[in-house]
Amino acid sequence: MLSNAFINACISLLGEENVLTKESELITYSYDATPGIPREIPGAVLFPQTTEQVQGIVKLCRENKVPIYPRGAGTCLSGGPVPLSKGVVISFQRMNKILEIDTDNLTATVQPGVVVATLNAEVAKYGLIYPPDPGSMAVATIGGTVAENAGGLRGLKYGVTKHYVMGMEVVLPTGEVFRFGGKTVKNVTAYDFTGLFVGSEGTLGIITEVILKLIPAPKYRKSMIAFFGTLEDAGQTVTDIIRAHVIPATLEIMDNMTIRTVENFAKVGLPTDAAALLLIEVDGNGKDGVEEEAKKVVEVIQKNKGKYKVAETDQERDNLWAARRAALPALAQVKPATVLEDATVPRTKIVDMLRAIQEIAKKYNLTIGTFGHAGDGNLHPTILVDPMDKDEMARLDKAIDEIFEAALKLGGTLSGEHGIGVAKKKYLKNEIGSSGIEVMKRLKKALDPDNILNPGKLVPMED
Amino acid sequence: MGKSIFENDEALKRELIRCMKCGNCMAVCPVYGTEVKESAVARGKIALGEAYLEGKIRDKDLMNLIYNCLVCKSCMLACPTGVKYDKIILALRHKLAKDLGKPWVKKLAFWALTHPSLFDKGLKAFSKMQGFFLEKRGPKLRAPRAFLRTLGKRFDEYFVLPEFASKSFRDSTPEVVEVSNPQATALFFTGCSINYLYPEIGDDILFVLKKNAIKTLIPKGQNCCGMPVMVHGDIEKAKELAKNNLDLFERINPEYIITGCASCGSALKHEYPMIFEGDQEYETKAKKWAEKVYDITSFLLKVIKLKKPKAELKLKVTYHDPCHLKKSMKVWVEPREILKAIPGVELVEMKKPDACCGSGGSYHLAYADTSLKILQSKMEDVKNTKAEVVATECPACMMQLGEGTQRYKVNAKVKHVISLLAEAYRRES
Numbered sequence: 023m024l025s026n027a028f029i030n031a032c033i034s035l036l037g038e039e040n041v042l043t044k045e046s047e048l049i050t051y052s053y054d055a056t057p058g059i060p061r062e063i064p065g066a067v068l069f070p071q072t073t074e075q076v077q078g079i080v081k082l083c084r085e086n087k088v089p090i091y092p093r094g095a096g097t098c099l100s101g102g103p104v105p106l107s108k109g110v111v112i113s114f115q116r117m118n119k120i121l122e123i124d125t126d127n128l129t130a131t132v133q134p135g136v137v138v139a140t141l142n143a144e145v146a147k148y149g150l151i152y153p154p155d156p157g158s159m160a161v162a163t164i165g166g167t168v169a170e171n172a173g174g175l176r177g178l179k180y181g182v183t184k185h186y187v188m189g190m191e192v193v194l195p196t197g198e199v200f201r202f203g204g205k206t207v208k209n210v211t212a213y214d215f216t217g218l219f220v221g222s223e224g225t226l227g228i229i230t231e232v233i234l235k236l237i238p239a240p241k242y243r244k245s246m247i248a249f250f251g252t253l254e255d256a257g258q259t260v261t262d263i264i265r266a267h268v269i270p271a272t273l274e275i276m277d278n279m280t281i282r283t284v285e286n287f288a289k290v291g292l293p294t295d296a297a298a299l300l301l302i303e304v305d306g307n308g309k310d311g312v313e314e315e316a317k318k319v320v321e322v323i324q325k326n327k328g329k330y331k332v333a334e335t336d337q338e339r340d341n342l343w344a345a346r347r348a349a350l351p352a353l354a355q356v357k358p359a360t361v362l363e364d365a366t367v368p369r370t371k372i373v374d375m376l377r378a379i380q381e382i383a384k385k386y387n388l389t390i391g392t393f394g395h396a397g398d399g400n401l402h403p404t405i406l407v408d409p410m411d412k413d414e415m416a417r418l419d420k421a422i423d424e425i426f427e428a429a430l431k432l433g434g435t436l437s438g439e440h441g442i443g444v445a446k447k448k449y450l451k452n453e454i455g456s457s458g459i460e461v462m463k464r465l466k467k468a469l470d471p472d473n474i475l476n477p478g479k480l481v482p483m484e485d
Numbered sequence: 486m487g488k489s490i491f492e493n494d495e496a497l498k499r500e501l502i503r504c505m506k507c508g509n510c511m512a513v514c515p516v517y518g519t520e521v522k523e524s525a526v527a528r529g530k531i532a533l534g535e536a537y538l539e540g541k542i543r544d545k546d547l548m549n550l551i552y553n554c555l556v557c558k559s560c561m562l563a564c565p566t567g568v569k570y571d572k573i574i575l576a577l578r579h580k581l582a583k584d585l586g587k588p589w590v591k592k593l594a595f596w597a598l599t600h601p602s603l604f605d606k607g608l609k610a611f612s613k614m615q616g617f618f619l620e621k622r623g624p625k626l627r628a629p630r631a632f633l634r635t636l637g638k639r640f641d642e643y644f645v646l647p648e649f650a651s652k653s654f655r656d657s658t659p660e661v662v663e664v665s666n667p668q669a670t671a672l673f674f675t676g677c678s679i680n681y682l683y684p685e686i687g688d689d690i691l692f693v694l695k696k697n698a699i700k701t702l703i704p705k706g707q708n709c710c711g712m713p714v715m716v717h718g719d720i721e722k723a724k725e726l727a728k729n730n731l732d733l734f735e736r737i738n739p740e741y742i743i744t745g746c747a748s749c750g751s752a753l754k755h756e757y758p759m760i761f762e763g764d765q766e767y768e769t770k771a772k773k774w775a776e777k778v779y780d781i782t783s784f785l786l787k788v789i790k791l792k793k794p795k796a797e798l799k800l801k802v803t804y805h806d807p808c809h810l811k812k813s814m815k816v817w818v819e820p821r822e823i824l825k826a827i828p829g830v831e832l833v834e835m836k837k838p839d840a841c842c843g844s845g846g847s848y849h850l851a852y853a854d855t856s857l858k859i860l861q862s863k864m865e866d867v868k869n870t871k872a873e874v875v876a877t878e879c880p881a882c883m884m885q886l887g888e889g890t891q892r893y894k895v896n897a898k899v900k901h902v903i904s905l906l907a908e909a910y911r912r913e914s
Contacts, residue, residue, distance in 0.1 A: 042522065045544040049536050050523035055506045069521075096523070097508045115521050139512070160512035160563070354566035358502045409502055 023108060024065035028086050032068055032110075035078045040116065042067040051111045054098040055158075057361055058415075059444050061101075064091065065108040069116040073230040076193045079112060080228065084197060089477050092224040094134065094166025097158035099362060100443030102170055102223045106478040112228065114165045120144055121231070127205045128236045129188060134165025134229045141234075150236040153180035156439065165229045171221030173439030178397035179269045179305075182439065184220045186235045192219055192227030195470035203233060218465075223441055224476040226469045243271070243305035244316040245339045248328040249296040253277075255326045256298035257373030260396050262322040263302070264369070268315045273397030274301040277376060280349055280391035280404075287352035290344050293329070298376075300328070300396060301346050346393070350404070353391045357406035361418065365429035366438030369399040378428040379403045385424075386417040400438035426452070442480045450482055489763040490576045491720045494538055497576050501538070504531045504568045510560035515841040516553060519858045524550045527560040527570045534577045548585060551577055553852055555845030555859075556716050557808035571813075572759055578718025601708040601729070605653070608681050612649035619646075625685075626887075639853035643892035646884055647682040654680045654687035658703050662691060667700035668789055672739035674730075674778075676749035677709050678880030686880070689907035690745045690781055696910050697785060697792050706733045710752040713846055720760055724767075727757050731770045741788060742778045745903060747810035747879035748846075753778045755813050780810060780878060781903055782819035796912030797829035798905065803872035803897075804832065805863070805886060806839035807879035820878050820902045827909045835866040844885035857892070860885055864893040876902045 032041050042048060043066050052063045065088070070076045083090050089109030096103050105111055118135030125148045130141060138159040141152050155174035156162055162172065168190075173182040189203025202215040219227055250256040256275060263270065276284070276299045285292040292299065300323075304315040316332065323330045333339040354360050367375045376392060379401070383390040394401035403425060407414050426436055426449050436446050436453055451459055459482055466473070466481045473483065490496045510527040511517050517526035524533065530551060536542040554574055561570050619627035625648045629640045654675055671694065679687045694701045711726035730753070734742065744750035757771035785791045802824055811817045817839065824832050843849060843859030850856075863886070867875050875886055875897045886899045 044546050046533055046536075046542055046547045046550055047522065047524050049542060050529035050532050053506050053532060055508060057505065067522075095508050095511060096506075113522075137512075158507065158509070161508050350565045351567055354503070354505070358499060360505055360566065410499075 024088065024110070025086070028082065028088065029066060031082055032066060032079070035082070036068055036070060036075055040069040040071070051093065051096070051113070052105060054096045054101060054103050056099050056101045056104070056443065056445050057359060057409075059101045059104060060106060061104045062107050064105040064111045067111045067113055069113050071117045073191060073193065073199060076112065076228055076230050077197060077199060079110070080193050080195065081197045083110060083474055084195075084472060087472065087474065089474050090228070091476055092165070092169070092228050094163030094169070095137070095158070095161045097162045098166065098170060098443065099364070099440035100170075100437065100445040102441055102443045102476070102479060103166070104444065106444070114163060117230075118163070123148065123236075124205065125150070129205050130234045130236055132164050132232055132234065134163060134168075134232065136164045138162050138164060138167060145236050146239065149239050151239045152186065152234055152236055154183045154186060164232055164234070168220055168229055168232055169222065169224050170441045171439070173395075173398075173400065175272045175274065175395060177395060177400065177439070178273055179271045180237075184217070187216050187220050187232060188235050189233035190216065190219055190229060191231035192229055194227050195472065195475040199230075200227065205233060221441070223443060223480040225466060225480050226475070228475070238307065240271070240305035241307050242309050242312040243303055243339075244312055244332065245301070245303040245342050246316065246319065246323075246330055246332040247342045247345065248300045248302065248323045248330040249293050250298050250300070250326065250328050251296065253297050253373050253376055255328060256300055256396075257376075259300060259322055259326045259328060260369055260372060262326065263319055264397075266318045266322055268304060268318050270302050270315075270319070270397060271305045272301065272303045273395070274346055274393065275299070275372065275396035275401075276301070276346070276349060276393040277380075277391065279389070280353065280393045283356060283391055284345055284348045284352040287355055288344065288348040290341070290348065292345055299345070301342060349391070349393045353404050353406060356389060357408050359407050359409050361405040361407060361422070363403045363405070363422065363425060364394075364400060364438045364440045365403065365425050365434060365436065366398070366400040367429055367432045367434030369397060371432040371434065372396055372399055372401070374432055375399075375401055375429065375434070378432075379425060382421050382424045382428070386421040388414070388417060388421055390421075395438075398438070399434065444479060447480065447482050490572055491579050491760065494580075497534070497573070497580070498538055500569055500573050500576070501531050501535050503566055504528060505566055506532070507565060509563045509565060510570075513559040513563045515557060515559065515843060515859045516555060516855055519855045525553060527554075527564075527568070530554060530577070531568070531570075531573060534573065537577075537581075548581055551581055553855070555808070555841055555843065555848050557841040557845065558812040559808065559841060562812055571755075575715060575718060575720065575760075578716070579720045580718070582718040604709075608649065609653070612651050612681075615649050619648075637850055637853065639850055639857070643888065645888050645891055647887075650681055650684045652684070654684035655703060655705050655707075657684065658687070658691065660702065660704055662695065662701040662703065664695055664698050664700055666698060668698045669740055670700040670702065671741040671743045671784065672702045672704065672734070672737060674707055674710070674742055674744050674749055674753065675703065676744065676746040676880070679745055683880050683883070683901070686745060686901045686904060689901065689904045690743075692907045693781070693785070693903055693910065694743075697789060699789070702737060702739055704733060704737055710749040712748045712752045712756065715752070715756055715760065716846060723756075724760055727752075727760065727771070728767060731757070731767060731774060734774045735770065739777070741784060742774065743781050743784050744778065745781050745878065745901065746881075747780065747807035747814065748881060750778060750780045751809035751813035780814055780816050780819070782823045782878065783816050786819045786822055791823070791826060793826055794828065794906060794909035794913065796909050798827050798909045798912065799829040800874050800905070801831045801833060801870075801872045802874045802876050802905070803835045803867060803870040804838055804902070805835070805842060805867075805875055805877040805882060807877055807882045808839075808841050810878055811839050820876070823902055823906055824876060827905060830905070833870045833872055835870045835872075837866060840866070842882050842885045842889070844881045846881060849885055856885075860889045861893055864889040864895050867897055868893070868895045872897050874898050874900050874905070876900050876905055878902050
């Protein structure tokens with residue numbers, strides 16, 4: 023329990039309206055979007071609006087040995103912001119100003135609580151985009167997506183969050199404010215701190231300001247959908263598109279289970295006997311270039327015996343995308359709960375991974391629909407379960423273990439974009455080994471000697 | 486225990502676990518947008534419901550948080566897994582009301598609503614003595630007198646509401662309104678707001694139906710649609726009211742049922758089948774009649790062919806989507822088509838026409854601060870269009886927007902879409 027003196031100190035720092043202490047309010051900060059992980063109701067929720075206030079909170083927490091759980095929108099899929107003790111949650115949703123959009127240096131300087139979609143709507147006024155587009159972008163914050171190094175649909179061509187962070191201000195767990203990077207494209211001063219803090223999942227420092235890179239919005243785009251009789255044909259198509267030196271903005275795959283469920287649910291006219299479908303969009307700033315790339319993609323699809331449809335109008339594009347948008351809603355109708363994983367493999371191994379997932383589903387008698395970002399090998403096996411069915415939940419745990427084992431065997435990784443958090447911490451050693459764990463522990467201890475910043479996440483201190 | 490979510494905790498739990506806590510509802514929730522805290526949004530309320538059912542929470546603040554929702558259903562359009570939030574919030578409120586009781590003011594109001602003849606007599610008596618409580622504030626507008634201002638935060642010098650009609654709409658209208666060569670017969674379900682507060686909208690709807698050769702039935706036996714008690718979780722009383730209305734429909738057996746109030750329309754079309762789930766007799770009846778319910782604009786455009794008005798109405802109009810019309814009845818094209826069909830009307834869209842106005846029935850009084858902040862941003866959007874009229878299709882929205890024009894000094898009149906159409910017809914002769 024937090025002492026009254028501690029709460030009063032928080033109130034005098036932030037004002038009463040920015041400190042939540044009532045039990046029912048606190049319950050609503052005990053989760054994120056990750057199913058089945060341990061969680062605790064925090065002792066207080068704090069809403070700072072300035073770096074000084076964040077610094078004040080950190081100092082208070084350090085003096086009182088109170089754990090801190092930084093939180094954006096709480097859309098994380100690995101437990102990043104979930105409290106594991108009666109510490110404080112720092113919510114950044116009220117520290118949400120866009121400080122500057124610099125249209126000449128192509129940067130945006132923002133506070134951590136700015137919502138990704140809000141930033142995109144603002145920069146769109148200048149013909150610019152901030153490309154990382156996680157599925158949660160309508161609500162996810164810049165602070166959260168930077169801390170988790172979020173990806174998205176456009177990852178293949180445009181990269182992920184880490185490719186767009188140019189500088190940051192963080193409050194360290196020891197209370198100092200640290201700024202690094204800036205608006206220069208080139209900057210090799212000191213260590214690459216961006217690489218250290220992006221994806222650190224709130225364990226090394228609290229992000230209070232971020233300088234982001236913007237790019238001109240592509241003017242032209244062309245979407246198409248292709249259906250394949252075998253997984254191998256679909257996989258070969260992905261490989262051949264890249265071999266033809268076309269890098270689509272999106273290259274999404276959907277397996278037969280997902281296709282059937284979507285069609286059953288949304289009736290968008292998908293052939294339910296197809297083994298897989300690919301949804302492809304090429305974009306660029308020259309009309310001819312985009313047309314040329316689209317033509318090459320169509321040739322590849324034909325060569326691999328795919329049936330396809332090219333969208334000629336915005337309405338037709340929207341119709342093609344309806345299938346992808348319906349994937350999760352449709353799967354969610356089958357069972358009460360959906361567990362979304364993000365094991366990722368080199369794109370040449372997608373077919374092997376899809377096969378492995380299908381075998382695991384069969385072995386454990388589970389319903390798994392897989393869709394995801396074929397172009398960057400980031401698959402989303404979606405396991406459909408009933409949390410009230412104890413036996414099924416036990417089988418789910420085993421299946422998830424095997425999915426990660428399969429991904430690592432294929433030269434892949436535990437997480438493409440959801441993060442490690444608490445959900446995947448136990449698998450970490452399998453990927454980075456004992457020496458990797460040791461490096462993480464040393465880094466954590468060096469920056470957070472009291473282990474007060476998001477303890478229990480990402481770094482397996484107990485190992 | 487029955488299988489219904491309103492009677493069975495297990496059924497309620499099964500609905501709650503469908504929420505995967507993705508948080509997409511935050512993008513569209515007007516209450517969250519204003520208060521920026523997790524308990525304001527659907528995901529938070531679902532988590533609170535889960536904790537309550539697990540016995541993990543006995544905080545008396547819970548009630549306050551669960552009622553802090555406009556039931557605008559915006560979240561349902563943004564939900565990727567189709568969580569039935571409208572059902573969940575009613576069931577949670579129902580459960581809390583049963584377990585923890587309801588405030589007495591609400592009890593009194595609900596008792597009155599479910600005793601229609603007393604309710605009717607009471608309101609008529611009130612209309613005669615309203616001057617004691619409410620002072621005149623312009624044509625057909627009233628405001629609470631100074632001695633009432635201590636009753637609620639919102640009762641300040643800007644608070645206005647329509648005058649209670651000295652004669653209700655249904656009292657001043659025959660039960661059957663004949664036309665020569667009718668092209669259809671429709672029952673006009675007036676709802677309480679049109680009946681007691683906005684009888685002139687009732688007159689306009691009737692006039693428009695006559696112009697379009699529709700024989701209209703306005704049975705005096707109809708009572709409150711039940712929405713006000715339903716959203717407070719009093720499902721039993723809502724069912725009583727609904728049964729009266731459904732039995733009336735059975736007796737009269739109209740070809741169509743028309744509403745001019747988005748909330749009444751939503752109740753008849755969506756909530757009735759929902760609250761009677763598992764009740765074989767009334768679920769069947771509710772579903773049968775739900776199919777015949779149309780809001781007045783869809784009726785004019787989809788069921789019959791609208792008689793286009795010929796006279797000009799030179800007006801710049803913006804349209805506000807009532808939540809219960811767009812998000813519940815899924816009607817947003819037709820009201821705009823009606824406006825565009827009026828010669829001279831220039832329709833200018835505001836920035837977010839389907840953003841909730843913050844009314845939410847009694848929400849606008851119980852959560853005045855949040856309601857007013859939501860209203861203020863709505864009024865800014867209205868102001869920016871420079872429209873002379875903000876048209877809508879819901880009396881509750883009209884009350885809220887009407888107050889908004891005064892409070893935030895917006896120079897636009899608030900009108901029901903059908904009143905504009907009626908005015909255009911009237912100008913023909």
